[in-house]
Amino acid sequence: MSDRVLISAGELRGLLDAGDPPLVLDVRWALGDPHGREHYRAGHVPGAVFADLDTELAAAPTGQGGRHPLPDIADLQAAARRWGLRAGTPVVVYDDLGNTAAARAWWLLRWAGVADVRLLDGALGAWRAAGFPLESGEDVAEPGDIGLVPGHLPVLDADEAAGLAEQGVLLDARAAERYRGETEPVDPRAGHIPGAVSAPTGDNLAADGTFRPARELRARFAALGADGGTPVGVYCGSGVTAAHQIVALTLAGVDAALFPGSWSAWSADPDRPAVLGEHPR
Template sequence: MTVLITAGELAEEMASAHPPLVLDVRWALTQPDGRAEFEAGHVPGAVYVDLETELSTHGEPTAGRHPLPSRERLEKAARAWGLNDGMRVVVMDGGPSFGASRAWWLLRHAGVDVRILDGGFPAWAELALPIEQGSAMPLAGHATLSWGHMPVITADEAGAYQGLLLDARAGERYRGEVEPMDPVAGHIPGAVNAPTTENSELDGRFKPAAALTARFAELTTDPGAIAVYCGSGVTAAHQIAAMEIAGITDVALYPGSWSAWSNMGRPVATGETP
């Protein structure tokens, strides 16, 4: 299944008889509510999606900062976006595709045909394509979502993982030098650091497939047993998307990630070594 779509390809599909549903997930750790940016300018017909309330649920600290929503909760949100059965979806954000990748992973998990707009809204604007402002209430859809199409692992499974466990956070957080978000600094023992930011070009687009293939080939010779975590399960989805672009499929996500692990009193490693 294709992971990415370019702005030019999206424009062509939007002009077709059966355009995709475009979901705009403007989100950042420093600005989780991106509605103002969305209303200032977005792809015509796009629907704003709130990562914090629609692509996540909330629970105890041991569940992490962005626990996965239930199938029922996501289905309710998807219908409010206007999603119908059989409809193709394109997800996007303000450029780096972190929020978009969360939406991509979740919708893939729910059995939806979904692609990421490579480069996000800046890539669309760069081509001087039409831009819409404000927001509108879409007609309610009737999609019925399935579940479980993307592999996940639990904290227990992450702690005993026999394959390659990747930590997608910045190196200084992996090493335990700083921890701006969670109660304990460090990483899950045995995890290898592979920062998500190294998947992208400076303009926020994903690196070419050949470059990503070379990157991940340096980390493992067994692409059949890989799991990924990050701070709270959001940017790890970007890592999974990048690996799929590189031809590596069935990569598992630890949804709770470090935000859950660090609240459980589990073992912690620091420094450069796994």
């Protein structure tokens, strides 16, 4: 696996200008906004290919699997080949929301064995802030030949997530008010998994939308009990922003497993308990 997790806008511009560019994926998605492809067509990093989170980076929703189950590896491979991904090609992913959606593509591709996948630090906002050009319309890549093999990053099912909350550290990456159960705009029940610790994804980022320095992230997660000395798992609403948390943990030097079904799967099972309030239990 590549040791590099992030790439700056200037570094990406240099690679694009050098004539041997990485595959760039635009993962424009936000909860409640179905117009990601239209946003992409209106303006994207030159040469970027659109990756659809709902249909390419996830399987169809199920009660047991949640709102964004992991895609079947054959389906993910077919999508990656449509994007033009070839064996050995580096990949850069971004969105327009602090990389909270793009991190899903970062995690999935690494889980599937693609070694060199990086996030555009600061997302599309950093590209704009640098004054670099945008391209409109839609880029269609020549089909790739990548072969994907799952299992390169750890995952948890619901029972394993419950056990980790007891024997390790289970981080809830949703907004604090959803963790506390004060609001639940999407999923069947409000609250959090017993024993889970609130760790909102937004706290991973600096004011300009880039990731906070590694030393700050290490301190943040250590204060939550995730200092690398005990197993760590992460969940969110449907396994999307939890991937962003895993990026931040990786930058902090802490390995973590993803619970893909997350709260959407947990809360759909009436036999799974839910805790309300700011305390883990």
